[in-house]
Amino acid sequence: MPNRRPALNPLTTLAAAVAAAVMTTAASSWAVSLAVASAAAVLAVRAGVGARLAPAAAVILAPFWLSLLIMHGLFFPEGRTVLAQWGAARVTTEGLGFALDMGTRTAAYVMVFLLFSFTVRLPDLVAVMSARRVPPQFGYVLASTLTLAPAVTVRLARIRQAQESRGLVLRGGPLRRLAAARQQMVPLVLALIQDAGDRAQALDSRGFNASRERTSYREVPDTAAQRTFRAVALAAAAAAVGLRISGHWPEGLWMVGLWPDAPSPVALLAVALLARGVPA
Amino acid sequence: MKAAALLQAGITEFSYHGEEAPVLRDIEIAAAPGTLTAVLGGSGSGKSTLGKLLAGWMSGGHSGLFRGTLHLDVQGAAPGGDSSPLVFRGSPDDPRINPALWSRHVGYVPQDAAALLSTVGSTVAEELAFGLENRGVNRQLMQSEVERAAEAAGLTALLDRDPATLSGGELRRLxxxxSAITRPCVLVLDEPLGSLDHAGAQSVRALVRSLLESGTAVIVLTQTVDELGLAADHWLVLDGGTVTARGAPGGLAASAELLQSGVVLPAVPGYGFGWQCRAVAPRGADSRPATPRPDNPRPATPRPADPRPAADTPAVLELERVSFAFPAGRGGQGRGILKELSLAVRSGEVVAVTGPNGAGKSTLLRHFNGLLRPGLGTVRVLGADIRGVPTGRVADKVGLLFQHPRDQLFERTVLREVLFGLDRKYGPEAAGKARAALTAVGLGEQLETHPHELPASAQRLLALATVLAREPDVIALDEPTVGLDRHGLERLDDAVRAATERDAAVVMVTHELAYARQAADRILELRDGSLREL
Amino acid sequence: MSQQSQTLPAPGPASVRGRRLLELLGAVSIAATFIFLVLTQPADITNGLASGSTLVALGGFLLGAILLIIGVLPTLPTSTLVLIPVALVLNIALGQIMGSTGLPFYFDAIGTVLIAVLAGPAAGAATGALSSIVWSFINPTVLPFAAGAALIGFLAGLAARCGLFRRFYLAPVAGFVTGILAGVVSAPIAAFVFGGTAGAGTGAIVSAFRAMGDTLLAAITKQALISDPMDKAIVFAVVAMLVYALPRRTALQFAFVRRFNVLAGKTQETPGD
Incomplete structure (x- = not known):
């Protein structure tokens, strides 16, 4: 992939994602939520991660929406406007509205954060965090988990093959399968724990847990404009939270969704910047 | 010794928590600048524990109890004239070595080289820099140090690669x-050539040579007298956790202590060793005087010399025009592809398959019991097509042993491990069969041990016993020699012979051509997807 | 450089105190958020989106989880730290698999409980919180549950410390109790942040309670009280099975296991710690 544009600092995209999510939650309107979710989807496609993001989001959101629809669409005791009724199940306008609100809000939240995690360069994020004096252990856990995951998958496949070759038939009823799962878990966990023991000593000998301040080999570019943006985005998010909690939220404007008031463009801008994180 | 030793260790005793018997006792070892010391010992001799102890990985009481001394005599050390050794008494107020500081003087590369990697470096360069980052080195200096270290190890072209994609030799060098990036004066290497192919081993040897030339003291721990072992200035033979012999290689090469220790003595040009001592000295009581094996009542009958697999014996395993390719897009392009491959193995026959790395040897083996299914062609076991038969069922007839024994073991004791699933096949006779199989591989005395606490060689033999106990008609072995010490190799030989005596067929995949020549009736080479007789 | 300079001094209590404060603040933040939500909310959640409580729930629980992580992580020995990624992979892999089956269980705490048993309550709590944070890179909806996950790790460590893993039959009992508490803490998140539960199985149970006229929070709490204790009892039993399968040399590597004799019969007198 040609690197047309230098990537944004991971903190910038993280701040954008957080600000977008917080403001969407504070706005509490399905129209805003839907706009943010769609914007995130468009930007994901433009950043070239659409194909990976779509199934990931669908796996999370589809069962969630279904669950909401059944839960609130059919059973909403607080509902007044009854549209249909079968025995205990009542379809109410309020229930459907609640399901819509919650469904779109969660969709916006999921899309924005998936866009962040699918576009961020993890080594950059870890490097930036260690420069910001986040305990280096945090970056270690984050990066190591993501490198370990494929290795564990390979190992599990190997264990399964070795055991099948020993005459363990991995078919049959649920109890059989449970027993087979136990036989695979034990060597997997033992091996992982033993490997981890060796790695601990190796990390210690490479100075990992030293009290000294770390430096970073990887250089992550940052600009004054990005720093300003981060400050503005986070301030806007804090303002939105303040307005909402203090009860001074300009409710009506949001419901109409036409008024170009402050937080809404910022939320969209935040998402826009997020997508610049990865060169298209 | 010419120069004063940089590191001197006197180990009175070391034992792991929860274990009575010490793993190491009464060991004196010293490392002088620019010298190569080889610690030779069989599996379970305590080599790796010794290496970790020297590297400061074992102090502080978190692994076990250590009594003894460690003395680091680095130039410029002890500005205050304080160069007294660190004394460990196995008590709570023992000194606790700071591994980060110790490793600047004594580096250690474990047997599993991947264990040294941080798993967080996304490129080779970052992985190299990890130790420097932790020490707060500034970025410019770090970059030049990374370049220097990469240059020395021949990794310059690989600096931007993901460490997970490196080959065995590259990983070892990384x-x-x-370890060497902080320029330690002593480097301890655990099995540096283990399971490397020829090219990989050569690159590692070159790196060791350059380290020696720069004045580093190198200690190599190994269970095979390989080229590095032969190049050593000094040998220590480790057996049962203690040093049984020490001296110059020439003087020790034929010593009883070395023969007894379980160290593998491969055929090296210019040296009179065979792959095993048995190949040079005929198997008999006098060749292994001090390894009594009361658990092995079988008389030492040499294999009959006649070519037993008569042409008219029906094949127990038959592959007919088998073609196989990994699904596209899974990184398997060109690797492990079989093209109209045919193979017939008769009962009582031992067949070895060799070939370059990535030729598809393991892929071939996985077809025998249906772990992989051919795209075209047929696999027949005892005359019956195994298409559609689950692997777990084929396994009754075909026993397949993989390289990594730990993947196969899941029970709490050695005996339970072999017994698992055996009663379904043999009913009340199962216990007897299990014990017999364990006795055959030399584990008859360790029925209650936890499989994962056995030394690596014994773990492989245990995995072998789980296969043998089921008395399969075909035994397929993936790289059977890797990780086995000489005692283990002898057990393997015995097991192969016993299997052929009850008319089982044995197919082994190995990159050790010398071993294949000695063990097999027939050697086939897998190249370009098909087999040809060697 | 003298010999002695290669060694570590005995660990001092000075830095530990600051970390303890962070841990305490984290715990207080989580507890206060929970109490606030329970006291202020139950009735009007469904009248509007109640995004004020959503923000409080998210903020308070996340802040608590992050404080816990920052407080605990630097105090962990490397041997414990390297286990955390392993635990997270186990959590996430099993959690993803279980989430796709539609059963009303989660199974996403096996790794957390494993760490807690081997390394203690603080390590368990940090692992639980980290698990949610790292998992949220694939599934952002688990992020708000970080506090509940931390509580599970903490309680599992406490159970191990009290010797509940010395007998195999006690472990599921401890799991059951842990599940009750964890369920009660997580329910407000499901109610206020997501307005329901993510899985089909759990959703059906909530619907049943709603049909009987419960408020959303009550229905979700009751659902949690059905699912969580069972789930955690199974998880604790699985972990007990795993730690019994560990070789002694491996289990005794952990100071917590040695010091509190976590696994019966695997003890011995050791220096230090």
């Missing part, structure tokens, strides 16, 4: 470079 681990060594990670």
């Amino acid at each position: 681990a060594m470079a990670c």
